[in-house]
Amino acid sequence: MGVGKRSITETEKAVQERLGDIPLRREQMAAVSNIYRAATAVRQHLENSVLREAELTWTAFTVLWEVWIWGESETRHVAEDAGISKGTLTGVARTLESRGLLTRTQHASDGRLVLLALTPAGEELMARVFPAFNAEEAFVTEDLSPAECLKLADGLRKIVARLEAKGEERREELLAGEAPKPRRSGRRPRNGAAG
Amino acid sequence: MGVGKRSITETEKAVQERLGDIPLRREQMAAVSNIYRAATAVRQHLENSVLREAELTWTAFTVLWEVWIWGESETRHVAEDAGISKGTLTGVARTLESRGLLTRTQHASDGRLVLLALTPAGEELMARVFPAFNAEEAFVTEDLSPAECLKLADGLRKIVARLEAKGEERREELLAGEAPKPRRSGRRPRNGAAG
DNA sequence: AGTCGATCGTTTGGGGCCGTACGTTTTCCG
DNA sequence: CGGAAAACGTACGGCCCCAAACGATCGACT
Known part of the structure; x- marks a missing residue:
């Protein structure tokens, strides 16, 4: 070991302590946070090998x-x-x-x-x-069998499909009544309210 | 349908046509590309709901x-x-x-x-x-059972672990002998080589 | 032919993000 | 004690990224 990383198990324990009595969806949390970790890791690997060499x-x-x-x-x-x-x-x-x-x-x-x-x-x-x-896609998934890869792809596809189908509806539901809180980005109006 | 999106199946077929005789690792490709799709979708959902409301x-x-x-x-x-x-x-x-x-x-x-x-x-x-x-992590994974979430997290963890363990070695292998092709980014030297 | 709303790609502004350079502080080794 | 090497956080250059504003174009309706 030696690196400063905390395991998912440790993290979950600490989170449970923080949240106390609020029931935590642990499996879902593990799945979602690992999606992001994996995406970052894979992207960095590819950017620093194949894509770097191609200057892309x-x-x-x-x-x-x-x-x-x-x-x-x-x-x-x-x-x-x-x-x-x-x-x-x-x-x-x-x-x-x-x-x-x-x-x-x-x-x-x-x-x-x-x-x-x-x-x-x-x-x-x-x-x-x-x-x-x-070939690098194959390398990063080498510890998974082809069948496991398909199962993985399947689970991920379900998430994407769910968000495509019901994400917008859900977001509207969550923001119901609340101020939309505009993002800090975006172009400014040419002017108007001077004076 | 209606939207301009192509399904993964369509994409794979088109890729196979393009690559022809080159053997393609299809399962691995599906897994990796879906990791990134899912990561993007989940992040966008959260940024546009919970995080937007908190201005984070x-x-x-x-x-x-x-x-x-x-x-x-x-x-x-x-x-x-x-x-x-x-x-x-x-x-x-x-x-x-x-x-x-x-x-x-x-x-x-x-x-x-x-x-x-x-x-x-x-x-x-x-x-x-x-x-x-x-709660949104639970929402996006609602079409998966808790057991499926754990299986998903497991597969993703294997990928992350593999890259942590062998990613750097692999990248060195791939670049063996080649010019490192410096990235275009990074701070410039204060000066030095003037004249 | 003329208006008006929808849709396209581009522009613009704010910020995220990485990797390198840099100055400071600490640690290692005489 | 002193100088080199290592580790730290920050400054900066370049790109990515989004969302809104914008001008050009299209289509429908009159």
């Missing part, structure tokens, strides 16, 4: 991957599937374009749309990088 | 939680357990301090160390927010 960030890789798999795509779909906001995509796509990995073209009939597509260089890069990426 | 970001909450559970702590331990860099913690802690939720004090005998502790206001906030947080 996680997000940039995700965007390239979407366009690689699905071919020429509208930006809104890429942002949705990549799980980032459209504003983020604008910047990432611009960077990738400047590196000659993808192109941005106007849609033929709808002037509002922008289409993303890989350049030959982008295709080559993905053909080289993705097998290595998948 | 995910990271800020994580930091408060660590200090809440373990009491007065050295910053390096908090950063480690929260899964963020020490540089990030400096900023987050400063923000929380300015909001009167935690204090930063010098260690008595080791002048290099800084200790974090919750203020009474911080204690109150966590006593109020954490039960709600845990």
Whole structure:
């Protein structure tokens, strides 16, 4: 040992002491906190190995991957599937374009749309990088059997599906009546109330 | 349907077409990609419900939680357990301090160390927010039985443990001989090489 | 043809986040 | 006692990320 990490069991015990009589959903807590731990660990591993060597960030890789798999795509779909906001995509796509990995073209009939597509260089890069990426996916899950991987994927899919189906409803329920408490971010109104 | 999302099954099929003859580790890919999807979905749900109402970001909450559970702590331990860099913690802690939720004090005998502790206001906030947080952890996992949650947590823990044990070794192996490809980030040298 | 609301991608502002550089303090080893 | 090495928290550069504002475009309805 030696590292400053506390085990999940220790943590749960300390939490129970803090909460005292309030019943704690331990299994659910363990599942959720481990999702985040695993996601962080996997992402860092990949960013510091395969993606580092290719000089790609996680997000940039995700965007390239979407366009690689699905071919020429509208930006809104890429942002949705990549799980980032459209504003983020604008910047990432611009960077990738400047590196000659993808192109941005106007849609033929709808002037509002922008289409993303890989350049030959982008295709080559993905053909080289993705097998290595998948090999690391296999590496990080090596202590799990393929069947266990599927079971894991299944459980996670249920969580995602539940949030997609009922997350918004739930959030509205929770905020019912309360002030929406705007986030500190976001662009400011041009002005207006001067004076 | 209706939304622009493609299912995992569709994605896997398209990937197989792209990769053709290259053998693909499908189960592992499904597991890893779902980890990230689930982590993003859960985080967004919590940020937009419980944490929004408390005006906390995910990271800020994580930091408060660590200090809440373990009491007065050295910053390096908090950063480690929260899964963020020490540089990030400096900023987050400063923000929380300015909001009167935690204090930063010098260690008595080791002048290099800084200790974090919750203020009474911080204690109150966590006593109020954490039960709600845990309730949402239960909500997102409601389609899984407690036993399934534990199984899920187990599988994820194996991944984290594997990366902790063998991740660094693996990364060195992969980069063997190659140029380390420095990241574009990081502070610049004060100067030096002028002329 | 003209208006108006919806939808698109982009811009903008605030903050999170990492990794490197840096100055300070402590510890190690003569 | 003194200098080197190690460890700490902070400053900073660059990118990611979101949400709201914004201008361009589209579509429906008149």
